């Protein structure tokens with residue numbers, strides 16, 4: 001928390017037409033930090049990630065990446081500034097091969113380094129190496145999710161936004177995803193992750209945020225979550 | 239026998255030209271999400287450009303070499319002026335604006351070139367015929383035309399299947415937002431795709447000009463038939479557009495000979511059959 005933030009959102013308000021979906025959200029991510037965003041369906045988690053990515057324009061508020069305001073930037077510019085995106089529903093390109101999907105956004109990171117290469121990712125996901133010639137939509141759900149994560153990493157981001165990456169996957173495939181995310185975090189990539197599996201999130205993330213109807217009602221560590229267990233469970237509908 | 243051979247060649251020639259025109263339409267619809275009624279106008283402008291450019295340079299191939307880059311720049315300008323404002327709008331607004339473009343282009347055509355059909359010379363060195371059988375010849379220019387169309391089609395498929403740019407195009411066809419979120423400015427991609435579509439349609443119009451001549455409304459049939467190609471082939475699919483165009487070309491050519499009374503409705507019947515069997519077209523995604 002002492003490091004200057006990598007990403008900082010202040011007073012974010014987002015509306016879809018008449019519905020006010022994010023209400024004055026303040027959100028911060030330090031370099032290399034892992035943050036979870038929790039909340040029931042429809043509370044604005046996806047909207048928050050999409051706004052940070054530049055895919056949704058906030059009505060008001062400020063977003064800074066590395067100290068630079070990125071409000072009004074195109075998503076492509078934000079991506080090139082070092083934000084990797086793993087969207088809800090995966091967004092694999094079905095008519096590109098696994099390898100084409102993977103190398104799609106290959107580029108050095110904002111710091112000029114290429115830590116993640118095709119070879120590094122094939123090492124990380126041997127299954128994708130085996131299936132490199134298959135079309136994107138021929139993969140299983142778990143493989144597609146690996147591919148989405150790998151595709152985002154190939155741009156060597158300093159921040160990875162991950163939306164419901166384990167949704168709809170079998171337990172084994174989920175474990176794979178969690179292990180991989182842990183490894184990525186261990187390499188110093190900051191991660192903001194939306195997910196439903198509280199225990200896995202506690203293991204992965206240093207900090208947790210709960211969104212209720214577009215407002216942050218809790219912000220704290222895993223210990224904090226445990227300390228306020230009853231409140232947390234009621235807010236998450238557990 | 240020779241009649242069948244000629245109809246096959248005529249059908250292929252029509253189909254190949256149609257493919258050049260329809261490929262742009264299907265990409266613009268599939269990637270940009272825009273229904274462009276003015277697409278046939280670019281074919282028409284190509285034919286008239288052939289008239290002016292051959293008059294100046296004397297040769298249809300010089301006209302092609304000069305006309306295609308001009309058409310690309312023209313397309314980029316049209317995209318910047320009009321089309322880019324339509325990406326987030328509904329189809330009704332797209333149809334209205336692109337219909338207005340048709341009126342504009344028709345007006346420009348009448349002012350610049352007048353109301354009468356104009357013929358465009360075939361280069362003298364290609365004006366002969368080759369004999370296919372003992373009693374049947376086929377114009378050499380048409381063979382050259384088909385060869386160029388095939389080369390352009392191969393080049394286009396190579397670019398789409400094998401290059402980095404083609405990868406972007408294919409990705410944008412399935413998920414343009416994700417392309418943007420991975421760091422590629424879709425404004426530039428869309429402009430290039432639209433301009434390339436205009437250039438291909440104009441190339442078809444230029445190449446066809448010595449065979450069809452140039453006349454007002456020449457783009458209308460191309461537009462309607464291209465939409466049929468897009469529906470048959472599947473929105474956004476270049477392979478589908480290729481197969482659909484050749485199918486339509488052959489059905490049209492044989493229909494005119496064997497069932498002349500029904501020839502004009504045959505391609506729509508073909509479209510209906512494809513739609514029943516595969517509602518999203520031959521290569522369309524569900």
Ligand SMILES: Nc1ncnc2c1ncn2[C@@H]1O[C@H](COP(=O)(O)OP(=O)(O)O)[C@@H](O)[C@H]1O
Nearest residue numbers: 016019021039040041042043044045046047048
């Ligand atoms: N594109 C959209 N247009 C209109 N309303 C939307 C749109 N996307 C999401 N919403 C609404 O905004 C609210 C928050 O949605 P979302 O951010 O997807 O929530 P979560 O990811 O937490 O489930 C929901 O009420 C949802 O119906």
Ligand SMILES: [Mg+2]
Nearest residue numbers: 045046047088
């Ligand atoms: Mg969501």
